[in-house]
Amino acid sequence: MPTFRLKLATLFAILLHGLFVSSAFSQDDPLPSWNDGPTKSAIIEFVESVTREGSPTFVRPINRIAVFDNDGTLWPEDPIPFQLAFALDELKRLAPSHPEWKNNPVLQAGLNDDIPTLLTSGEKGLIEILDASHTKITTTEFDKRVQNWSRTAKHPRFKRRYLDLTYQPMQEVLRYLRANKFKTWIVSGGGADFMRVWSRRVYGIPPEQVIGSVGNTKFGMQEGLPVLIKEPGVSFVDDKTGKPVGIHRQLGRRPIAAFGNSDGDLEMLQWTTIERKTSFGLIVHHTDAVREYAYDAHPKSSGKLVKALEQAKGNGWVVVDMKNDWATIFSPEK
Known part of the structure; x- marks a missing residue:
């Protein structure tokens, strides 16, 4: 039994030492990627x-x-803020249920990933995109859509x-x-x-x-x-x-x-x-x-x-x- 207690105490000391070293290292350099x-x-x-x-x-x-x-x-x-990427993906997903969007040049630009036209439309155009993709649903449904998008959507450059x-x-x-x-x-x-x-x-x-x-x-x-x-x-x-x-x-x-x-x-x-x-x-x-x-x-x-x-x-x-x-x-x- 004393031998067992000695081994246990030794193991505990080693674990404490490891924790101390790890803590000391993080304190020495809290910003290692800089x-x-x-x-x-x-x-x-x-x-x-x-x-x-x-x-x-x-x-x-x-x-x-x-x-x-x-x-x-x-x-x-x-190339665009991530929320706008979400909005454009939502626009494409919802488009089949909204044939009237064909008559809206801003929404068409969004559906075609025509970013220069969207930028030209300014804040008014951005609000049109957000209204079409973010509204007329409950906050619970919106949360679910964002969660679903975040599981699979990838950045076009970094993949x-x-x-x-x-x-x-x-x-x-x-x-x-x-x-x-x-x-x-x-x-x-x-x-x-x-x-x-x-x-x-x-x-x-x-x-x-x-x-x-x-x-x-x-x-x-x-x-x-x-x-x-x-x-x-x-x-x-x-x-x-x-x-x-x-x-x-x-x-x-x-x-x-x-x-x-x-x-x-x-x-x-x-x-x-x-x-x-x-x-x-x-x-x-x-x-x-x-x-x-x-x-x-x-x-x-x-x-x-x-x-x-x-x-x-x-x-x-x-x-x-x-x-x-x-x-x-x-x-x-x-």
Whole structure:
């Protein structure tokens, strides 16, 4: 029996040692997919500064709030945002039941994957596409459609499921912040209903911590059961000046860290950082045409980055050079 206890104690010690080494390694390098340099150092230094008790920049956990744009910041938005890819796939699936769509040039452009025509149609055209593919159904049915699409739909270039194409370096930032008692939020121009279906599974962010654009919705009864029905039209656009408004509506206070990639995130970065001693702003600059995409002023569809890039240095925002700062782009294949 003593021999057995000795072996058990030895095994327990080995397991503890393994856990200690693993924990120490993760603490030594919480961002292993980032190349060493000023960008990676800036993230770590900020987190350490706000979590070090007694420091003049210490921030209580309750106030450690970080907001992240989604498209182009946590995953790609080329050649089109993933929600638009979903909308176009839904349009094609539903088209046989809607012969009247043949008379609508915008919907025809969508059915033919004519992206230049869709872009020319502007916000009005996009709303037509969303109304046709996202509305006149219950929120439960919409959730089911998004889930079904996400199981099989693949990116045309990378040949991987859309929901698997997240940026590994940004996933590490999300985990690093949460390990240091930050609450992480998505603040995106994309539809809140679309993102809330998979945000927890993909990013570890619960649906109640997702702020996005919101369509019209009404309450009703169907077969004696209460439902919410998605109606045509948009009630709130969570982009540009809308992002600080959306943050205020749901959080009631300002974040201390903001992560974006385009001029659509400019006001969110300004709201988070300007004239605030303890704050952090970061812009993902797409500079890697080989592993992902390279663009700023002239994106294929969305993600234009001019004004925010010009203001980055003056406001102390960190600019990620994707080609040089990221050792890995995408999360490993599952």
